[in-house]
Amino acid sequence: MKLAILSRNTKLYSTRRLVEAARERRHSVRVLDPLRCYMRIDSDGFRMHYKGVEIAGYHAVIPRVGASITRYGSAVLRQFELMGTFTPNPSDAVLRARDKLRSHQMLAAQGIGLPATVFGDNPDDTADLLSMLGPPPHVIKLNEGTQGAGVMLTEKLSASKGVIEALRGLYAQFLVQEFVAEAKGADLRCFVVGGKVVAAMKRQAPKGDFRSNLHRGGRAKGVKATAAEQDVAIRAARVLGLGVAGVDLIRSARGPLVLEVNASPGLEGIEDATGVDVAGEIVDYVALRYKRIAAKRAATKA
Structure with missing residues (x-):
């Protein structure tokens, strides 16, 4: 190949x-x-x-x-x-995953669990927008932020309004989500390749932070995702059209909730934490799919 x-x-x-x-x-x-x-x-x-x-x-x-x-x-x-x-990962799937608002809408439409999320544009609607979400703490995310950048936690309503006002002044696109306290600053990265979870790691936020991203100082260890967590991760990747994806989940009282689906997930953290040859899994999947496509094309020409 x-x-x-x-x-x-x-x-x-x-x-x-x-x-x-x-x-x-x-x-x-x-x-x-x-x-x-x-x-x-x-x-x-x-x-x-x-x-x-x-x-x-x-x-x-x-x-x-x-x-x-x-x-x-x-x-x-x-x-x-x-x-x-x-x-x-086709181009349209990459674009879907990169746009948090669009991906959340698509996942929710398929019944996949997510933290409650609100989105609005007009400053006059901010108070009602936040009332739709519920009381703080709130998590405010830039719509196209990565690796934990552009993610903020506000513990008071006045702080939420202040951050939203500042972001609107910068013409930034952002989402506001509920804060799931029972996750205790931890999330689960499920690495999906070809419709199966090939590796999973639990990431824990450093003391004083709520973001568990390894680029933000989070700690990681390999874990076995539950059947429910694997099912949610696989479904999320499928809904967005991704053959390779890093699906970030949090464990909540109402089951696994999807935080984000990454179309270009890093390999270093997951391979270090789990010892799994994730790169090899990706290449093997791509080679198998290409082989099947080539055989189908040859059969069509025959």
């Missing part, structure tokens, strides 16, 4: 591990910076160049598209799709 990995940095742990896993399995693999890919779009077909050389013949592409380049990165990924390249 000829594999491309869309990533801006070959030295990043996740990118490096995917390259190692592909080479261990004797696949041809190359890392492509999506910002150096450029496209020709025409009714006669689709072409793409990379640093002056035409890109062609890739059987599969694994996107590692960061939040700062979502729009361009997803356009490059879409071009690959239009050129017949398989991807476990």
Whole structure:
């Protein structure tokens, strides 16, 4: 299999591990910076160049598209799709996952548990908006924040109103959610590959913080997700159309609740905590799917 990995940095742990896993399995693999890919779009077909050389013949592409380049990165990924390249995470799925409001709406519509969430635009509606949510504490999140950035906890109603006013002054898009106290600053990252949870870790927020992200100083340990937690994680990835996803859950009195579905989940924390070769699981899944697609195309031509 000829594999491309869309990533801006070959030295990043996740990118490096995917390259190692592909080479261990004797696949041809190359890392492509999506910002150096450029496209020709025409009714006669689709072409793409990379640093002056035409890109062609890739059987599969694994996107590692960061939040700062979502729009361009997803356009490059879409071009690959239009050129017949398989991807476990299609461009539209990446866009759905990156938009917290959209993904929450889609998950809730399928009956998947979430913390109660409110969203509004007009400052005149703030008081009523918060009354729809209930009393504080409140969690306020930027709509496209990652790794715990842009997530704030407010313990008083006046603080919630103040933060919302400040964010609106910056023209930022944000959500306000209930704070689930029984989670006790912990969440569960379920790593879904090809419709199954291949690894899971519990992350605990550092003292004095409520964010459990490892980039914020959280601690992680490998755990066995319950059947209910695995089911919710798998369903969440499926609803958004992702073959590879990091699904973040919290344990609550009413069952597992989805906090976020990440289309480019990091591998370092989950592999360190669990000892599972997650990169290998991803490459094996991509290779299997490509093999099936190639066989189907060959049968159609025959």
